Amino acid sequence: MITPTDELAIRQISALPPEILRLEAQAITEGFRFLTRLIADWKDGSNRFDQPGEGLFGAFSNGQLVAIGGLSNDPYAGADIGRLRRVYVWRAARGQHVGKALVQRLLGYAAQNFSVVRLSTDTPEGAAFYLRCGFRPVEDDFATHVLSFSDVG
Known part of the structure; x- marks a missing residue:
């Protein structure tokens, strides 16, 4: 649990922190394997963001480490389109705006490089979360949500 006196820092990282294994173990218990893919891709060099x-x-x-998330070029879309990937928040940190703060930081970074950000989520909770973050649903084989910076005012 994060208390109001805890300091939250969101920063770009160039190496996986050791605590990623703790997050991965919890994600697996929830049926999510995307942190396992993040770790494997990082180790083999296929995606280091x-x-x-x-x-x-x-x-x-x-x-x-209480949350992690990445931004990459969207392999399913154009050159100026980013993709939010591997966003995960430690269970005890949920409901305390950690995920939203992380996504807002990712979007601020994305706005410097991309005109649109897309993502794919397969849970109702994830879909509701991304709507609260300003994304809109999209019907696409490779994305469930999109945010265009031209729509953000």
Whole structure:
């Protein structure tokens, strides 16, 4: 649980923090394997969020990783379209605006490099969360939600 006196810091990271394994273990118990893919892709070098415009960000509470999320070029769309990926918030940190703060930081970074950001989620909770973050639903084989910076005022 994060208390109001805890300090939340969101920063771009260039290496996976050791606490990623704690987040991965919890994600697996919830039926999510995308942090396992994040770790595997990082280890084999296939995705380290290190291409132009890309970034991996962590949210840290009192120095401990409590959320993670990345931004990459969308492999299913045009060159100026980003993709939000691998966003996960530690269960005890949910409902405390950690996820929204992380997504807002990712979107601020994305706005410097992309005109649109897309994502795919397969849970009703994820869909509702992204709507609260300003995304709109989209009917697409490779995305469930989209946010266009030209629509953001």
